[in-house]
Amino acid sequence: MIRLTLSQMRRSVGRLAAAGLAIVIGTAFVAITLLAGNVITRTTYDSIAAQFTGADLVVRGVPADDTALDAVRDTDGVATADPQLMSYQQLEAGGRTIFQGVLAEPTDTSVLPLEVADGNLPEASGEIALPVDVAERLDTTTGDTVTLVRNVLEGDQESDEDAWTEVREQLTVSGTLTDPYGAYSMQGGAAVAPAADVTAWDDDLRAPGEEPVEPTTVLVTLDDGTDVETARTAITGALTSAAAGSGTDTSGLKVVTPSEHAETVATEMTGGDNVIFTTFVLVFAAVALLVAALVIANTFQVLVAQRTRTLALLRCVGADKGQLRRSVLFEAAVLGLVSSVVGLAAGVGLGQAALTIGRGMDLGVPLPATVDITPAVILIPLVVGTLVTLVAALSPARAATRVAPLEALRPADAPSGARGAGRVRLVLSTLVAVVGFALLGGGVAVSTVGGEPSLGLMVGVAGGVLSFLGVLVGAVFWLPRVVALAGRLVGMSGPTARLAAANTLRNPRRTAATSTALLIGVTLVGMMSTGAASARVTMDAELDSRYPVDVTVSTDLSSDPVSVAAGDAAVPAVPGTLAGTVRDVAGVATVVESPATAAQVAGDGVDDGLAMTVRAVDPADAGSVLRSTEMVAPLAAGTAVVPEELSEVWNISDGQTLTLTGPDGSLEVTAAVTDLADSGLLVVPDDLASLDADAPVTSLWVGLDDPGDAASVVPTIQDAVADTEAPADVMGAAVERAGFQQVIDTALGIVVGLLAAAVVIALIGVANTLSLSVIERRRESATLRAIGLSKGQLRGMLAVEGLLIALVGAALGVLLGLVYGWAGAAAALGWAGTPVIVVPWRDVLLMLVVAAVAGLVASVAPARTAVKTSPVEALASE
Template structure:
């Protein structure tokens, strides 16, 4: 039987090629999916944890200063431990001034998330490496010198009489830097200077006995081969002891890996639910294999139908049912194994090619140079592809055993619609679908109304799976009728169309299976497209709240307002005229003292003044400023936490011109200053200077291009101003999300391609079954063109009905999925991706026509006399 099976495979090479293509595509899809899942996860995590790239462990909430560094370095197994210290300094050259963040160079350069594009990192005191764009802005290159202008606090004076002395010194540019992961994109990049220099600059800003008081972050690298768990515990203990000695909160000390940090940040961005991306990735393989299985099953049905006489003759000469069954399954195993190996190789090649193309397209997201091979990537596609092929061949194998020996002597009747599905199946499938849709609605309600994203998402996913299973299982009852109804609509065009519509009902099970394969692919593509469009709008609203101001230009360099200088006259108009800038709000500010019950006696902050209506013209979201009114002080949550301010309490603000009693309104305002209406600010300081510009962009996605032009405009004024581009960080997060969703939709589109192969297989089987009928039609006058048209209409009906139903289901699942996953972020948006919908319908229409070409050629190639004679 083995030799006979191999011989039959050679004779059916053309037909097996169709099944092999489905298996290859399905297996390649699985391989690419696994690779893409790794890339999406690593890229997302790398972007979030970019500042910690290269570190083995990150100590958060540590006490600042050398004591913590020394304590951690003394832990056995620790190679290096450096505080991630950044000092903001004024750099000048050729009439241009830039206020730039400067990182302390770590002991191990591999910890830096920056790459050297020219020159080298600093090797001695008095050297500095600049971001490439900053070097261009200052018109310097490695080896050139720039001026560092900084204020030094005279520590010999009494505390109330402390004076500031400006110090100007020369620094040599050692090299230029790139920030591939956007670690410091919000700050306009980061320069690097020797740690001793940066620590000295910060120390010069402190008074006698003063310290930063802000929790520090340490980047730790470990020796090779050390036990990470034990070393981590030891580091935690050492850092906690140092924090206790410094009088800081020991419970705030946390030692994590960069990936754990990224996971926690990603969890915060998704409302505490970090399984959204992984859930999608895990189901992709199942989707591809399910669609491929349907196509494979149809293909083997074609093979069994072609071999009816051969199988019957084998029964006549003594072959039993088990031998025929084993022959079909052996054939499926060989086909599945060989095709899965080819599919794996194709998937690896496609994955590598996609990375190469992605890297060349400058997507704004750093992609790895090569794919990462893991045991799962290599073994899972081959094993699962082979098993799915084997399982898909079981039903055709059973059909082969039912071929009667007498079938070799008489024609086998084509299957008819007489055999229907059981009522039990109908009732159970409808029950599962109803329960599933109910759970889907409950998931949305939990996520939005109850504010429970985790439970809501899990319930929604369970409801989506159940409802989809119910729809697929019940498809055999209603889908052929839908195809027939569509056939009636086109039947008016002539008898050929009516014949095509009738042919779809000849075997409702196969018609349902084929259309269902396409239904699955289109539903999932539609779901992801709809969810992506809805999620993008919802996430834009969340980003608006997180980053309400696109760009800020501030001269409040110390954060206290003591050394604030007015924004240069005319700078606001200059920035307003730049391309990409929509609006500019000039914000006056002054330094004020806070007083109230429970408020820290040392509370001194910046107070800004702005009109709510004017602020609305520049802010992405005005929700945080809703309480702003006369007599009310809007206090950001971070400021309230630091100084002990509570919502609704009475605050007394004291400025240069006297006190003002206000009511505190604590909001999520992303700022470090108290906000008042202009009249209240004038009561505190009638001469409050304009120390900041709030800039709104036409499109925050263009921030990476617009922010440098704003920095150039500020640099030309020689003003010590800080340009903070929150929109750049926002754009980087959006780019990661858009790229991930694009990969997902691209992967799911492969399922549609697999399903379209099934349409061609179904038409091929239909041709085989209707050889005598086609010959009779040709004999009574049906032309070759009309026969081709009949098969084309049949293919279009099957493909288009599956696509239309898939689009409708995709819209439902996309909307509810986005609502369940992002309900925590507010009222979810409902969007229809019209471009994607029309594209899917157009592809289904064209594919239905193309799928009918090969079967039609087979049908018209046999003469009527020859076809009738064989019967």
């Protein structure tokens, strides 16, 4: 039987090719997913471990005293031991000010993850090496000087208000640095200065005699030939002994290797998110394999139907049912294993190619040079691909055992879509679908009306899974009827189209399976597109309402309103020329100046001595710059708009009367509580003038032409502000909005890319169905040719058939995708208010066009096969 099975496979290579290609894509998808998970893990660990490049051991929780550090340095086998110290300092040059983290230069510079781009590392006190981008922004090069501005505490801060003294020092730039592994990207890069200088800067921030209390991290390098485990034990013992003598707590002490430390930190940072990501992506790999299984099952069903006479003859000569079943399953196992091997090789090759391309791009992360091929990467795709193929062949194998010996004496009928269990399947699938859609709607209601987004999302996901399962299980009953309806509409165009419509219904099970495969992929792509589009618009509306100003430039955010109101301090004004400078920045649409002062606030239930920043803006000007004007709609003379967050803290209620007292007078206003961002009270300019006639302009409200350009426009505004003497803060919702949109677009791109594999597999199924249909209808096609059907009409008939199968599956998938996308967005974003329902028309039209083109392309090869055979030859064949 094995030889006979292999012989049948050789004769059916063409028919098995489509099924094999489907499983190749599916297993390649699984392999790429596992490889991506490994790359994410390695990249995360390498990024964290980059801070400890060259170190043999990392000692965490070392007591911050010289005794503990000396104990590590005096341990046998230890070459160097340096605390990892970073101090944040203010650097000035050319009128620009930057706050920069500065690393203490270690004894062994090989532990630094930074590389020298120009010049060298500091060699003496008073030198500093700057990150390349910082040097560019300060317009300095090697050999230039920068000013270090720092405060020194000369006494007890609590008893002496004048204890802080500003010190300005000149530092020479010894060189510039790059951070190739992004070790300090989260900190905005790192400069390097001599350890003695950095230690002295931090010591000056403490009162005389005050000792540091925070434990430190020490990077240790070992002498050549020293065993890491031996050194680890010795260091632990030395620190424990030193701590026992001084009574220091060592509960947080850990001596680990850089890789162990990276793994611990990665787990703390991500909570194992790399595993979650891999699992998430594997779900889509499972979808691709499910679609592949439908294609494979369809292929084997037709193969078994075409081999009815062969199977019956085998029964006549003594083959039992078990042998026939094992023959079909053996064929499936060989196909699955061979295709999985090819898919694994393709996945590894594509993964390595993607990694090579990624390393050539400036992604800002340390990508490994080669993919990490673990046993799981090899075994899982092979096992999954083979098992999926075997499971898909179970039903055809069972059908093979039902072939009676007498079938060899008469032609086989086409497979029937009706079975005894049809009614049970129909009832169960309908019940599951109805319950699922009810749960889906309930999840939306719980999230939006009930205010429980987490619970609503869980209920909605459960409902979505159940309803989709019910739809798929019952597709064999309703999908052929939809195809029939579409066929009747198409059939009005002529007899060729009517023949094509009739052909799709000759084998409703195969047509339903093929169209369902496409429906699955399109539904998921449509769901993600719709959900992402709805989420983007909903979150944009939420950001607009909470942070209506794209960018704000303020000089008073760090001012104390109490001191300002008491006349003990003044708020620095925005330089008069800055508004014009910002307005000239490319990408800036509008700039509105907002003056401010500080005022005492009194009212029922308001704490005595409360002082707040009071800003002013003209309502007409506000409308020209704000993304949403709802929160300033109540703004008018005699009204103060109060941010909701402030109202909750200071017990201010909507409609309450407040008395504001400023430097030049008092004013009674009515509080209007809105969702305005927490930036103080907002009044009209005339009301502010009654409080402070000379209130300076302390902030600029900046509107951008396109919030999506915030990533490039905001740094330019920051540079413009850095050129002024006033220390102004640049903030804005546009950056947050752009970051959110980037996350959504990236996630959508990844998911749609993953699901595209399922769509490709489904389209292969359409081509497979048409090819097998041509083989089954060989004599019928010859008869049609004999009675006058031209080659062009035959090609047209197959093209219409492919179009019907592809478009019906795609159209139904789009509808389901819209429903699931809307419901998912509503359930997930119920916390953000009323979700905005969006139809991604571009994506919908693109999916339908792709399905239509694919259906036409899928008919090309079968049509070529159909027209090659002459009518006489086909009619003469048995």
